[in-house]
Amino acid sequence: xxxxxxxxxxxxxxxxxxxxxxxxxxxxxxxxxxxxxxxxxxxxxxxxxxxxxxxxxxxxxxxxxxxxxxxxxxxxxxxxxxxxxxxxxxxxxxxxxxxxxxxxxxxxxxxxxxxxxxxxxxxxxxxxxxxxxxxxxxxxxxxxxxxxxxxxxxxxxxxxxxxxxxxxxxxxxxxxxxx
Amino acid sequence: xxxxxxxxxxxxxxxxxxxxxxxxxxxxxxxxxxxxxxxxxxxxxxxxxxxxxxxxxxxxxxxxxxxxxxxxxxxxxxxxxxxxxxxxxxxxxxxxxxxxxxxxxxxxxxxxxxxxxxxxxxxxxxxxxxxxxxxxxxxxxxxxxxxxxxxxxxxxxxxxxxxxxxxxxxxxxxxxxxx
Numbered sequence: 001x002x003x004x005x006x007x008x009x010x011x012x013x014x015x016x017x018x019x020x021x022x023x024x025x026x027x028x029x030x031x032x033x034x035x036x037x038x039x040x041x042x043x044x045x046x047x048x049x050x051x052x053x054x055x056x057x058x059x060x061x062x063x064x065x066x067x068x069x070x071x072x073x074x075x076x077x078x079x080x081x082x083x084x085x086x087x088x089x090x091x092x093x094x095x096x097x098x099x100x101x102x103x104x105x106x107x108x109x110x111x112x113x114x115x116x117x118x119x120x121x122x123x124x125x126x127x128x129x130x131x132x133x134x135x136x137x138x139x140x141x142x143x144x145x146x147x148x149x150x151x152x153x154x155x156x157x158x159x160x161x162x163x164x165x166x167x168x169x170x171x172x173x174x175x176x177x178x179x
Numbered sequence: 180x181x182x183x184x185x186x187x188x189x190x191x192x193x194x195x196x197x198x199x200x201x202x203x204x205x206x207x208x209x210x211x212x213x214x215x216x217x218x219x220x221x222x223x224x225x226x227x228x229x230x231x232x233x234x235x236x237x238x239x240x241x242x243x244x245x246x247x248x249x250x251x252x253x254x255x256x257x258x259x260x261x262x263x264x265x266x267x268x269x270x271x272x273x274x275x276x277x278x279x280x281x282x283x284x285x286x287x288x289x290x291x292x293x294x295x296x297x298x299x300x301x302x303x304x305x306x307x308x309x310x311x312x313x314x315x316x317x318x319x320x321x322x323x324x325x326x327x328x329x330x331x332x333x334x335x336x337x338x339x340x341x342x343x344x345x346x347x348x349x350x351x352x353x354x355x356x357x358x
Contacts, residue, residue, distance in 0.1 A: 042281075043273030046266055070259060080249060080262050087225055087263035088270060094222030102221075 005148030014141030193320030
């Protein structure tokens, strides 16, 4: 399972590609950041994010995309840029038929550190350990993107089991009704 | 000057194309709504918005795009969808080199009704009158998109004069310094 994680942002959009399955050691395939100039107009920044993500998709051909779920409780300006960058990422995936999952920051932190309230340093340390890297990936957005991909690989089996259970339950219920 | 106005949204994205110049009667070129199913996943909804807007751009070849500026003070869920749909619109324009302007809802209302606090009905009535239509365009998102395009046509000369004034002032200042 190859997952491309996206920590969306206009100034820095973190990208991390991880390969593996739950319960096995994971491998980092690639990590980086798509940057856009803060003084460019919004349309051109979104275009630069699109081109950057397209390059990553072309090069690494992930089967899944995991994007950080954006909330609007935080800083207004930042949230708008984050929501817009995440829209571009999801659009790029949808165009290629790549399924997209959204994970909240606390789900990601809980997945890689065991605590939903872990700080950046802790997330960076665990990403380094789990992917057997020499040093934490920088900037933090890049490490966060890898953490998103790891979170997705580890959560996927549970989500699949849940979907299977729901599907079975629905099948049973339907059977019961038609019998 | 042909302007495509976008009232961004995932469920209904209003589109209105208006042609004209400030101080002259305006013409409606087209109006409509791009809809996406609420039960589809976000990636596919964004893709449907992209395809819809691309069709409008192909068909009407506007020289400018005017998009409603999104604020995050309002309902959290709605604002995220609005921000994401507006990102897709701006991305489509940027890809074609079409300049994009953002106007706030109160700027648009003030432009077409004289009051920044006008209600939907008043905006619809003025759009109908200014474009010499038989009835207000429906749904309201379509009327709002036309209002955005009208607002842009009327504000453009002022913005251009302002830019010229700034450019001249800068030129003078530079001259003064180098003389």
